[in-house]
Amino acid sequence: MPGDRVGIVGVSGYLGGELARLLTDHPGLNLVGAVSRSQAGKTLQECLPFVSDGANVPILPSTETLDCDLAFLSLPPGEAMTQVPRLRERGIRAIDLSADYRLKDPAAYERTYGRPHTDPEGLSKAVYGLTEMERGEIGAAGVVASPGCYPTAFLLGCRPIVDAGVVPREFVIDAKSGSSGAGASPTAETHHPAVAGDVHPYGGGNHRHLPEIAQELGVKEGDQVPEIVFVPHLVPLVRGILTTSYLVGLSEDQEGRAIEAVRSTYAAEPFVRLGPVPRIPWAIGSNRCFLGTESHGGTLVVFSAIDNLLKGGAGQAVQNANLMLGRPETEGLPLGGLGL
Amino acid sequence: MPGDRVGIVGVSGYLGGELARLLTDHPGLNLVGAVSRSQAGKTLQECLPFVSDGANVPILPSTETLDCDLAFLSLPPGEAMTQVPRLRERGIRAIDLSADYRLKDPAAYERTYGRPHTDPEGLSKAVYGLTEMERGEIGAAGVVASPGCYPTAFLLGCRPIVDAGVVPREFVIDAKSGSSGAGASPTAETHHPAVAGDVHPYGGGNHRHLPEIAQELGVKEGDQVPEIVFVPHLVPLVRGILTTSYLVGLSEDQEGRAIEAVRSTYAAEPFVRLGPVPRIPWAIGSNRCFLGTESHGGTLVVFSAIDNLLKGGAGQAVQNANLMLGRPETEGLPLGGLGL
Amino acid sequence: MPGDRVGIVGVSGYLGGELARLLTDHPGLNLVGAVSRSQAGKTLQECLPFVSDGANVPILPSTETLDCDLAFLSLPPGEAMTQVPRLRERGIRAIDLSADYRLKDPAAYERTYGRPHTDPEGLSKAVYGLTEMERGEIGAAGVVASPGCYPTAFLLGCRPIVDAGVVPREFVIDAKSGSSGAGASPTAETHHPAVAGDVHPYGGGNHRHLPEIAQELGVKEGDQVPEIVFVPHLVPLVRGILTTSYLVGLSEDQEGRAIEAVRSTYAAEPFVRLGPVPRIPWAIGSNRCFLGTESHGGTLVVFSAIDNLLKGGAGQAVQNANLMLGRPETEGLPLGGLGL
Amino acid sequence: MPGDRVGIVGVSGYLGGELARLLTDHPGLNLVGAVSRSQAGKTLQECLPFVSDGANVPILPSTETLDCDLAFLSLPPGEAMTQVPRLRERGIRAIDLSADYRLKDPAAYERTYGRPHTDPEGLSKAVYGLTEMERGEIGAAGVVASPGCYPTAFLLGCRPIVDAGVVPREFVIDAKSGSSGAGASPTAETHHPAVAGDVHPYGGGNHRHLPEIAQELGVKEGDQVPEIVFVPHLVPLVRGILTTSYLVGLSEDQEGRAIEAVRSTYAAEPFVRLGPVPRIPWAIGSNRCFLGTESHGGTLVVFSAIDNLLKGGAGQAVQNANLMLGRPETEGLPLGGLGL
DSSP states (O other), rough: OEEEEEEOOOOSHHHHHHHHHHTTOOEEEEEEEETTTTTSSSSSHHHHSSSSSOOTOOOSSSSGOOOOOOOOOSSTTTTTHHHHHHHTTTOOOOEEETTTTTTTHHHHHHHHHSSOOOHHHHHHEEEEEEEEHHHHHHHHHHEEEEHHHHHHHHHHHHHHHTTTTOOOOOEEEEEEEOGGGGOOOOGGBBHHHTTTTTOOOOTOOTTTTTTHHHHHHHHOOOOOOOOEEEEEEEOOSSSSEEEEEEEOOOHHHHHHHHHHHHHHHHHTTTTTTESSSSHHHHHHTTEEEEEEEEEOSSSEEEEEOOOOIIIIHHHHHHHHHHHHTHHHHHHHHSSSSSOO | OSEEEEEEOSSSSSSHHHHHHHHHHSSSEEEEEEETTTTTTSSSHHTTTSSOOOTBBBBEEEGGGOOSEEEEOOOOOTTTTHHOOOOOOTTOOEEEEEEEEOOOOOHHHHHHHOOOOOOOOHHHHHHEHHHHHHHHHHOOEEEEHHHHHHHHHHHHHHHHHTTTOOOOOEEEEEEEGGGGGGGGSSOGGHHHHHHOOOOOOOOOOOOOTHHHHHHHHTTOTTTOOOOOEEEEEOOSOOOOOOEEEEEESSSSHHHHHHHHHHHHHHHHOOOOESSOOOOOOHHHHOEEEEEEEESSSSSEEEEEOOOOIIIIIHHHHHHHHHHHHTOOOOTTOOHHHHHH | OSEEEEEEEEEESSHHHHHHHHHTTTTEEEEEEETTTTTTTSSSHOTTTOOOOOTTTTTEGGGGGGSSSEEHHHHHHHHTHHHHHHHTTTTEEEEEETTTTSSOOHHHHHHHHSOOOOOOOHHEEEEEEHHHHHHHHHOOOOOOOEEOOHHHHHHHHHHHHHHHHHOEEEEEEEEEEEEEGGGOOOOOGGGGHHHHHOEEEEEEEOTTHHHHHHHHTTTTTTTOOEEEEEEEOOOOOOOOOOEEEEEEEHHHHHHHHHHHHHHHHTTTTEEEEEEEEOOOOHTTTTSOEEEEEEOOOOOOEEEEOOOIIIIIIIIIHHHHHHHHOOOTTTTTTTOOOOOO | OOSEEEEEEESSSSHHHHHHHHHHHOOOOEEEEETTTTTTSSSSHHHHHTSSTTOOEEESSSSSOOOOEEEEEEEEEHHHHHHHHHHHHOEEEEEOSTTTTTTTTTHHHHHHHHSOOOHHHHHHHOOOOHHHHHHOOOOOEEEEEEEOHOOOHHHHHHHHHHHOOOSSEEEEEEEOOOOOGGOOOOOGGHHHHHHOOOOEEOSSOTTTTTHHHHHHOOOTTTTOOOSEEEEEOOOOOOOOEEEEEEEOOOHHHHHHHHHHHHHHHHHHHEEEEEEESSOOHHHHOOOOOEEEEESSSSEEEEEEETTTIIIIIIIIHHHHHHHHOOOOOTTTTOOOOOOO
């Protein structure tokens, strides 16, 4: 089979499974193996019955046994930064789907995640993989930090506005996520009876995605504006995120410029659509982000809907891989969504 | 059977059904009949198989044939204001669960609902039935306007704050409601396939509950603060509302006073609890409102969870009826929630 | 407070919480304490925010510290049979909500649950608490084994038929249960993303409820008819069970006698209703079972819907407690269901 | 653009939308237009924001204005049989997704659907499009009747068994379908509050899919065996069907032959997989059917899971179109499922 050889490190979680789904169908990349300690020895097909095909893809016991040009890492927090240096030594580029390489400042990493960063060298060169915003840097990167699902949804909607010089007094980000965003490990918080009848705010005012959001908006500690308030809610869906972002304190003129900035930024982008108030199912199964805006007299509301496992995770990672490996950016990525 | 005689006008909708459920079990009120043109001739039991008992409660064809001391009206928009005057002539007091008697200013009613108010006399004397806030007025009222589910959830959390003199620069109200709030009539927007996989913002920036909220907060047109932004979302639940209210621009001292105002207001209230971040299922099947607060550095977030059909509808209506008829306020009302 | 003193052993699970909800509102029973090792020291209110009141009910560290007339046991498999003998010594009667006392034959217990029964004496005197079927025995019982949720739903519908001498060639029981039936401990099978999009058959052809069902139908090993096939499915609901039971191979005359048997058995029962094809939400929040039948030319289909935590668990347990303590059978039990 | 020109007649329903989704991404077919009276004048993109692309596909006002080689018809009951003859005159082949051409006997059609068949000539030549079973006939057909979602799920699992000469005494088919199977028109039965908390049996013992099932199993009126009992249930999912089929009265030897028949039939089929008890999400977004079996001592249970809009609808229709137009059978059809 032709194409660059890619591998997945950590295939038993939801993002790993989604990567497997995309990569087994990718016409230009060749999935040569996937690493999972618990599933080693099986084929991908046996492990994930829903992938189109995977009878020839072995599940390997360790990263050392994976030989490829580019590895996708979908590992528990803190594990990627121990694996990436070893991959680097072997000349293997990496796309990390965890938070390990997202914050550029090692001190911010330690403050946010409660442990020192053990690969500051890698961190300093890693590129933040919000593709539409960092396209120029991604192609040549050795390590791409694929963004979190919440930051992706919010930033796609709001960064063009700030980049255009329209800075609201405050961003109030009220985010709603399906349960797959919390991962495949059962917990009391993600037990079906706890989730199915509730819309549950969580994070306690201190969500670990906030520093990532601030960094990518270009907000520095001590800046007076914008203030950013972020409250994530777990909603009774499996896939999908909607962020409702309130840009408080804009003049009518600023609102117009904000909407125009979003429109022009994405006019030619295949994976971002600006239109009416979005519906999450439009984005399910697709790598697209759907944006909409609504004016509330001085507050501009920006809605953003994505499939958290695709544009908010594995899909964007493959989009970055396409750039890194010189493939067409949309190759192997679903544009159409399920609709319902 | 002892007790004041009450009736339900409009029993085929969800609020009518919920009233029937509560009133057939009420130890101090005597449900003598229910009006429904489409169901007339049946018994309540035949019409609503889930009520505890209703074999002796007739479904009547018209309000004229209902003889009682107090009538609950659960009718399509605009119908209550034609029925209430006729009930008044017959000496029957009314609790209206529609929006017809909520806005005190007939001009605001016309602006909001697109038709003139045909009972301005009744309107001028009607009492807004947010029980914990208007308790003094309700007992003697001839007409009580039971509040909408969104305003109930928001106001229980935030009016004590404004009443205590703490006024934020802006209220951003991000509200999430189950589908029963949209009523029993099937529409494209409430079709199961449209709701089950989505979290859908609606209202287009102009929700008809906004004037009701502003009125009850004491905000007058032209006031500079607070601005109020209200975005309701339809979530894939049947029962339940969560409002996430962001009070933007408070000092630390104001935050403290705000929380203290909420705490002291409800310290002795049976139907409102201030505690940790609430879960909707705690409120399901209960007439209670659960409140929680979270500080986000200059923005205070107030969470409020209710069962939209109980504290946000039929339960609060019965609470008001208890006051109007001199019964204990909690009589016949469930305190405990299902929990899950 | 008047009334018999009751306690709950094991209050942190879903059935324990449901018992707490019912018993704090029970007008004739006095909940004096609840045992939970992990929650000891709190009040019931702190532990379960949704109960109507529980500020005065202590959570105790062990059964030894619980002093009462009757204890409800809601414990992991195998624990009740170690606790019941000690309660018996202290003169405390017991209602066990686990499977420990349901199978009358210790050998069948061992075969089904994979461990020997350690209280055969207690087992021999225990009464199976399907209230409508065993009412005569329950009042004087020292130990009542509250039935499982699946057997309750199936047996209420079908035992009157077999008792009337109508025995089909085969019972095919296709059961659908919400996730709360699997308990409060998070597992891969009850993780929200695993449950929310699926209808999942489980049990592998060997469900441990089958011997309980056969015993209560009066089917002995080696009997030629009826064969019983039971396939439970986990459905994306939290509360509620529907059993669809196919009685294969009945003559038209037998079908008539079967339906008549169900009708006459429940004509005067407060907690069982025979009517049209039932809806699960009619039963949610209620201790009622709703039955319906449908004729398919030689196969009679019996539908049965209950709230698995009420009539299928805690509600039926309280119904039994009422009988054991000489209270009215319906006291403290909800008749009306939520409806939606 | 190369490829045969295809069109969709009736694009505003769920199957029409699913066809649009598939055909806009199909590498070998050219979607030239879609007919919808209510949406005429828009582009497909405006009408269905979730399709990958459709800016160049016009929505046409009537079938007369659609020029193509093959038309997919997704119309309300009874409309296809008026359109197909006119298409035939124009030399346009048709795949009908309604029930109009499924029953080979016009009398059975009239009995089942309550109106005479107006195109008996077309009916006599139409081929039933259960692809894996009728592959030989489909390629040359002028009209293919795409099967219903329930019959597809059941027949894929059980027809190989009957074809192998293993005939059970009785088929008990307990089917569970998501709400998209009921179509896009809002009704009381598919209102979100009615569906979301229930598992609802419907059809009243007389489901219109039964004659289709019997015909395709080769069961004739008056046959003693097998009896077929079919009870569909609406479950709180949007997409997906699971059929649990009980084959009553098989010997051990027959069970073995039955399983072997299923295994060998599908050994080389791309769209059918026999494996462990299936999960519906494996099939969502995929044109695959997942089968599993379970032995219950004399009764063999066959589980079958499909996406009702794909293998149970639009996907199978495209599979048939590929055969009719000489394309590779799997072209343009998703093999991989979402998994969750």
